[in-house]
Amino acid sequence: MHTVIAYNAADALVLCPISTIGDLGGMTLPPGLYKSTSFMEINTDLYLDAEHDGEAVWVFQMVSHFLSATSTQVILLNGAKASNIFWQVGSSATLGADSVMEGTMMADQSIVLGIGAVVNGRVLARIAAVNLNANVITIPAGQ
16 A cells, blocks of 8 residues: 555545544544544544444544554454554654554654554554554554
8 A cells, every 4th residue: 555645545535524623532433534623632442333334434534643642442343343444644643652553544744653552554654754662563454
């Protein structure tokens, strides 16, 4: 997957977005396009519920940054698949130490993974670097 093409494709999605801003932690979200005119963060666990639809897709678009707190997790429910989750970050993303992220994280600038952060997906930085620190990244089935 070419980073620029993937980033631009995610950025171009506009059909029926669900507006959100700030902390997604503690929420259980159905499939959809989630759009923030600012930033997104996860301060407590986030649940993505496919509602038993094996083709369910989530796209998270944010104009600014993304941050997941230390030891937070994205938890998949009822058939949700990491290969169908996309995070399009307008600037930079930081995954906290020992956090667990699901899906493809695409940042315009950089991505920093804290010590021990785990990603079931991909991490793609369009302009700057992806910084790793004792991390595990697994490409999910279907990608």
